[in-house]
Amino acid sequence: MRTRTPESLVRHLHGPGPSPVPQSVLDALALPVVGHLDPEFVAIMDEVSQGLRDLFLTSNRLTFPVSGTGSAGMEATVFNLLEPGDTAVIGVKGVFGGRMAEEARRAGAEVVVVEGEWGRAIPTEQLVQAAHAHGAKVVGIVHAETSTGVRQPVEELRPALGPEPYLLVDTVTGLGGVPVRVDEWGIDACYSGTQKCLSVPPGLAPVTFSARAVEMIGARHTPIRSWYLDTTLLSAYWDDADTSRAYHHTAPISMVYALHEGLRMVLEEGLEATWARHAEAGGHLQAGLVDRGFTLLAPEEHRLPQLTTAFLPDDLDDASTRRRLLDEHRIEVGGGLGPFAGRIWRVGMMGHGATVQSADRLLAAIDQIRG
Amino acid sequence: MRTRTPESLVRHLHGPGPSPVPQSVLDALALPVVGHLDPEFVAIMDEVSQGLRDLFLTSNRLTFPVSGTGSAGMEATVFNLLEPGDTAVIGVKGVFGGRMAEEARRAGAEVVVVEGEWGRAIPTEQLVQAAHAHGAKVVGIVHAETSTGVRQPVEELRPALGPEPYLLVDTVTGLGGVPVRVDEWGIDACYSGTQKCLSVPPGLAPVTFSARAVEMIGARHTPIRSWYLDTTLLSAYWDDADTSRAYHHTAPISMVYALHEGLRMVLEEGLEATWARHAEAGGHLQAGLVDRGFTLLAPEEHRLPQLTTAFLPDDLDDASTRRRLLDEHRIEVGGGLGPFAGRIWRVGMMGHGATVQSADRLLAAIDQIRG
Numbered sequence: 001m002r003t004r005t006p007e008s009l010v011r012h013l014h015g016p017g018p019s020p021v022p023q024s025v026l027d028a029l030a031l032p033v034v035g036h037l038d039p040e041f042v043a044i045m046d047e048v049s050q051g052l053r054d055l056f057l058t059s060n061r062l063t064f065p066v067s068g069t070g071s072a073g074m075e076a077t078v079f080n081l082l083e084p085g086d087t088a089v090i091g092v093k094g095v096f097g098g099r100m101a102e103e104a105r106r107a108g109a110e111v112v113v114v115e116g117e118w119g120r121a122i123p124t125e126q127l128v129q130a131a132h133a134h135g136a137k138v139v140g141i142v143h144a145e146t147s148t149g150v151r152q153p154v155e156e157l158r159p160a161l162g163p164e165p166y167l168l169v170d171t172v173t174g175l176g177g178v179p180v181r182v183d184e185w186g187i188d189a190c191y192s193g194t195q196k197c198l199s200v201p202p203g204l205a206p207v208t209f210s211a212r213a214v215e216m217i218g219a220r221h222t223p224i225r226s227w228y229l230d231t232t233l234l235s236a237y238w239d240d241a242d243t244s245r246a247y248h249h250t251a252p253i254s255m256v257y258a259l260h261e262g263l264r265m266v267l268e269e270g271l272e273a274t275w276a277r278h279a280e281a282g283g284h285l286q287a288g289l290v291d292r293g294f295t296l297l298a299p300e301e302h303r304l305p306q307l308t309t310a311f312l313p314d315d316l317d318d319a320s321t322r323r324r325l326l327d328e329h330r331i332e333v334g335g336g337l338g339p340f341a342g343r344i345w346r347v348g349m350m351g352h353g354a355t356v357q358s359a360d361r362l363l364a365a366i367d368q369i370r371g
Numbered sequence: 372m373r374t375r376t377p378e379s380l381v382r383h384l385h386g387p388g389p390s391p392v393p394q395s396v397l398d399a400l401a402l403p404v405v406g407h408l409d410p411e412f413v414a415i416m417d418e419v420s421q422g423l424r425d426l427f428l429t430s431n432r433l434t435f436p437v438s439g440t441g442s443a444g445m446e447a448t449v450f451n452l453l454e455p456g457d458t459a460v461i462g463v464k465g466v467f468g469g470r471m472a473e474e475a476r477r478a479g480a481e482v483v484v485v486e487g488e489w490g491r492a493i494p495t496e497q498l499v500q501a502a503h504a505h506g507a508k509v510v511g512i513v514h515a516e517t518s519t520g521v522r523q524p525v526e527e528l529r530p531a532l533g534p535e536p537y538l539l540v541d542t543v544t545g546l547g548g549v550p551v552r553v554d555e556w557g558i559d560a561c562y563s564g565t566q567k568c569l570s571v572p573p574g575l576a577p578v579t580f581s582a583r584a585v586e587m588i589g590a591r592h593t594p595i596r597s598w599y600l601d602t603t604l605l606s607a608y609w610d611d612a613d614t615s616r617a618y619h620h621t622a623p624i625s626m627v628y629a630l631h632e633g634l635r636m637v638l639e640e641g642l643e644a645t646w647a648r649h650a651e652a653g654g655h656l657q658a659g660l661v662d663r664g665f666t667l668l669a670p671e672e673h674r675l676p677q678l679t680t681a682f683l684p685d686d687l688d689d690a691s692t693r694r695r696l697l698d699e700h701r702i703e704v705g706g707g708l709g710p711f712a713g714r715i716w717r718v719g720m721m722g723h724g725a726t727v728q729s730a731d732r733l734l735a736a737i738d739q740i741r742g
């Protein structure tokens with residue numbers, strides 16, 4: 001087995017995640033490992049939960065990082081909220097909405113899919129009509145669709161849905177890059193990932209559950225299908241108001257250190273400032289791509305700054321250009337998924353990588369390859 | 372949020388895991404993050420899969436680290452092997468056997484529990500009789516029970532069971548500390564964790580599936596209950612013989628780096644040498660504890676060297692002594708679980724921490740506290 005040097009792994013990460021990880025987060029990762037019930041680790045857990053509340057803009061007590069990647073966060077929220085006999089309305093206008101629908105089926109729920117066009121938001125009215133027509137227990141939607149770069153106006157949903165349906169939101173790519181207001185928007189369960197706008201390596205999935213969701217989960221008729229992701233067990237370990245700290249599974253200590261540092265940096269910068277930086281960097285990149293003959297996929301009003309999707313100009317080949325960007329410039333950008341494979345790029349300006357300078361470096365590299 | 376210094380987190384980890392992590396593994400953790408489809412990362416994945424095969428002593432193609440902790444490895448193997456309508460015979464003689472039975476129930480299987488005494492191995496004959504009497508599809512057993520320090524003689528099972536039942540083995544605490552011979556012992560699915568005898572932080576669960584298990588999983592009547600842990604999807608990303616490398620979820624890059632380095636160190640030392648070092652360190656500790664009035668729980672023929680369980684002498688209080696070990700000596704040892712809570716200690720001599728010197732440091736600290 002060959003040991004890698006840091007020099008062999010230098011990349012400018014502008015794919016759809018992971019995003020660049022700053023040195024202080026890497027330093028936190030490399031802190032000495034302590035036990036998962038060590039008093040100092042418990043203090044770090046409490047700070048992480050509170051930091052996540054500050055980031056999600058929520059006072060939800062059950063707020064913690066799931067010990068898996070963003071997809072584990074999806075499975076955790078879906079499996080806790082849904083059981084056989086339940087109906088879920090899921091909006092699908094990209095890969096991750098489709099995955100959410102599949103997760104809801106595996107939870108045993110009846111799933112009503114509201115199909116939207118890839119590259120557009122789903123009209124709020126369509127989701128609301130389906131929810132009311134089917135008496136949905138849960139309405140699930142992706143806030144920032146990583147396959148299309150589209151922002152769904154999640155803030156419109158609760159007023160239109162009324163108080164009843166539980167609102168489940170995927171904000172893996174959203175959190176930290178654009179506003180996410182869990183309490184104000186009436187969200188009941190929300191999950192994210194560490195490797196997008198938080199500048200932390202992949203491996204944890206921040207989640208938060210509203211008090212009424214916790215109550216509903218406690219009154220389920222059937223066990224939660226996953227033991228690993230069972231919040232009725234996990235809450236005894238993570239809940240800082242529960243002094244038992246009952247062991248469930250061994251927490252991924254080093255990744256929790258890294259998330260702690262990533263949260264510290266975001267909160268120190270301030271949410272408004274972080275959002276503004278993403279908006280500036282993404283806008284700068286998008287203008288530069290348009291100048292170079294790219295066509296943006298997402299309409300302006302629903303365009304994410306942190307994940308740009310753009311059709312390639314005719315004279316640029318997808319795979320070979322991305323390969324040259326990686327080999328010659330150490331820059332990673334992402335290819336298209338589904339109907340857009342080979343036709344669009346997905347370019348991340350996320351977290352630590354969301355700067356005008358990063359955008360300019362990528363644009364200059366494209367110019368150089370084009371000759 | 373308060374930044375921690377390395378000095379504030381210095382510990383000598385001799386609990387039931389996590390174990391001490393050597394600096395080279397921490398350095399690997401802190402390597403720059405690259406994309407999860409980066410050619411260099413794919414090469415690292417291939418080396419990790421092959422390293423795990425060398426460690427599990429198997430030629431199983433489907434061998435990879437699950438993106439979660441050891442319990443996620445348990446859920447992954449149980450959920451892939453079992454579906455509603457199946458019968459599983461699970462041996463329970465400690466916390467982790469009980470957890471396996473619970474996982475099998477959540478997979479929808481009919482579960483027959485073979486109860487054993489905590490602190491003893493279950494007689495092979497009892498497991499075999501139950502398997503035959505109930506026509507079990509799967510027989511599940513914990514090889515190295517972390518709650519009792521007992522080694523189950525897994526090597527006796529296949530010859531006695533005959534060829535039919537699928538054999539599922541938990542070796543979270545076993546792998547790297549005592550022999551685990553997946554192919555020779557006829558094991559069909561086996562899982563471990565990184566934070567025990569591999570000296571890697573918690574966060575990944577090495578798993579391996581036999582070819583006939585993979586075939587059976589492919590012919591299931593119902594979908595695997597977990598999407599996140601669905602090996603029919605995961606194999607397209609991890610299998611080095613499948614060139615598609617289809618994206619499933621974003622791999623926890625940094626943790627895979629760390630496992631790569633941990634595997635490199637174990638394989639460089641050699642399995643026989645690693646096992647011998649654990650045997651020497653564990654034996655030394657156990658003799659020292661007996662000298663000091665502790666009584667060992669596990670019988671000699673089934674006693675794990677890497678995890679010692681010992682009743683405290685009358686003059687030593689459990690909680691206060693463990694607290695003093697941590698506060699005054701920076702040494703962590705584990706308390707008892709279940710019927711042994713407050714009465715035994717669980718002392719790890721695992722991975723990098725399995726040395727005679729470490730054992731002597733702990734024994735000296737006990738002497739000093741005792742006065």
